[in-house]
Amino acid sequence: MSTADKSLSGWAPAKVNLYLHVGPPKPNGRHDLESLVMFSGSGAADHLTAEPAEGLSLSVAGPFAAAAGAGDDNLVLQAARALQAASGTQQGARLSLKKWLPVAAGIGGGSSDAATALRLLTKLWALDPNHAIALAPGLGGDVPVALAGQPSLMRGEGERVTPLPALPPVYAVLVNPGVPCPTGPVFRDHDAAGGGAGFAEIDPPPEFSGPKAFAAWLGQQRNDLESPAIARVPEIGAVLEFLRAQPGVLLARMSGSGATCFALCEALAFAERATAVIAHDAHKAHWWTAASRLGAAP
Numbered sequence: 123m124s125t126a127d128k129s130l131s132g133w134a135p136a137k138v139n140l141y142l143h144v145g146p147p148k149p150n151g152r153h154d155l156e157s158l159v160m161f162s163g164s165g166a167a168d169h170l171t172a173e174p175a176e177g178l179s180l181s182v183a184g185p186f187a188a189a190a191g192a193g194d195d196n197l198v199l200q201a202a203r204a205l206q207a208a209s210g211t212q213q214g215a216r217l218s219l220k221k222w223l224p225v226a227a228g229i230g231g232g233s234s235d236a237a238t239a240l241r242l243l244t245k246l247w248a249l250d251p252n253h254a255i256a257l258a259p260g261l262g263g264d265v266p267v268a269l270a271g272q273p274s275l276m277r278g279e280g281e282r283v284t285p286l287p288a289l290p291p292v293y294a295v296l297v298n299p300g301v302p303c304p305t306g307p308v309f310r311d312h313d314a315a316g317g318g319a320g321f322a323e324i325d326p327p328p329e330f331s332g333p334k335a336f337a338a339w340l341g342q343q344r345n346d347l348e349s350p351a352i353a354r355v356p357e358i359g360a361v362l363e364f365l366r367a368q369p370g371v372l373l374a375r376m377s378g379s380g381a382t383c384f385a386l387c388e389a390l391a392f393a394e395r396a397t398a399v400i401a402h403d404a405h406k407a408h409w410w411t412a413a414s415r416l417g418a419a420p
């Protein structure tokens with residue numbers, strides 16, 4: 123079998139925080155969270171290929187390649203090195219990443235890339251999957267849920283993941299206004315605005331009658347980082363206003379620490395319609411957008 127025959131590839135989808143409740147700052151300055159997380163399909167995803175090689179290397183292409191970079195701090199290489207160290211393997215890999223997702227955008231593209239690297243390399247190097255599970259939290263708060271790849275509740279700083287297998291399928295349009303929104307400062311602004319009251323842990327009902335009931339329940343929850351993010355990046359407010367005015371939208375909210383927002387739609391056609399409206403508006407030429415089902419990772 124040639125080297126090319128042994129190559130493995132997989133999608134690294136966007137993570138969407140359907141709600142995000144934030145606790146008070148802890149002594150380490152970070153925050154416990156509670157979030158319901160779902161994943162996009164392959165229409166809104168990075169793509170990673172791994173083939174056997176001596177040593178580790180990474181090449182990055184695609185519209186957001188420059189923003190992600192291909193250096194040692196790329197989360198794909200960090201994940202690969204961490205897996206080598208944890209397992210003690212001497213094996214290497216040639217990794218190729220196609221970067222379709224905006225960077226530092228509240229949709230965890232880097233974490234998703236890291237999780238996909240862990241999954242592919244565990245298989246390529248024939249390792250015990252427990253190595254990847256054990257090291258995932260150390261790579262970033264969103265890596266454990268991305269490795270699980272299932273709609274899930276995420277708690278703690280992201281290390282506690284509870285899969286939610288019975289959620290109804292939903293469709294969404296994702297929109298990023300092309301303006302950076304820095305995670306640390308948004309958390310600090312949330313604290314400064316009195317966000318330290320915390321939250322009571324909740325569990326979603328065991329079953330929803332359909333997408334409308336699911337969206338109505340989500341509407342009673344919040345993204346606690348949305349207001350401080352809008353105060354920093356007012357264009358997030360413009361994105362939400364646009365999304366709420368589109369037909370077929372059940373709920374519009376920001377994901378993570380921003381700036382990407384999502385709108386849950388009654389059907390994929392409504393999500394695709396919203397992306398077409400953006401594509402035909404010259405004032406929104408800098409907006410990134412994608413329509414996708416939300417559910418398990420592809």
Ligand SMILES: C[C@@](CO)(OP(=O)(O)O)[C@H](O)COP(=O)(O)OP(=O)(O)OC[C@H]1O[C@@H](n2ccc(N)nc2=O)[C@H](O)[C@@H]1O
Nearest residue numbers: 151152153228229230262263264279305306309378379380
């Ligand atoms: C907020 C979330 C929600 O899914 O998503 P994104 O906005 O990154 O997509 C994540 O928890 C992001 O987790 P993670 O990826 O580990 O965050 P980092 O980049 O390390 O965080 C940057 C900074 O944000 C603050 N931070 C982050 C996570 C957390 N639980 N508490 C915090 O206070 C800290 O000041 C930290 O130094």
Ligand SMILES: Nc1ncnc2c1ncn2[C@@H]1O[C@H](COP(=O)(O)OP(=O)(O)O)[C@@H](O)[C@H]1O
Nearest residue numbers: 190196197225226227228229230231232233235
């Ligand atoms: N493969 C990668 N893709 C995106 N960002 C990466 C990657 N590797 C490292 N990074 C760094 O990780 C940080 C968070 O990126 P990302 O996961 O896109 O953020 P977010 O969770 O806010 O969407 C960025 O500052 C970026 O420089």
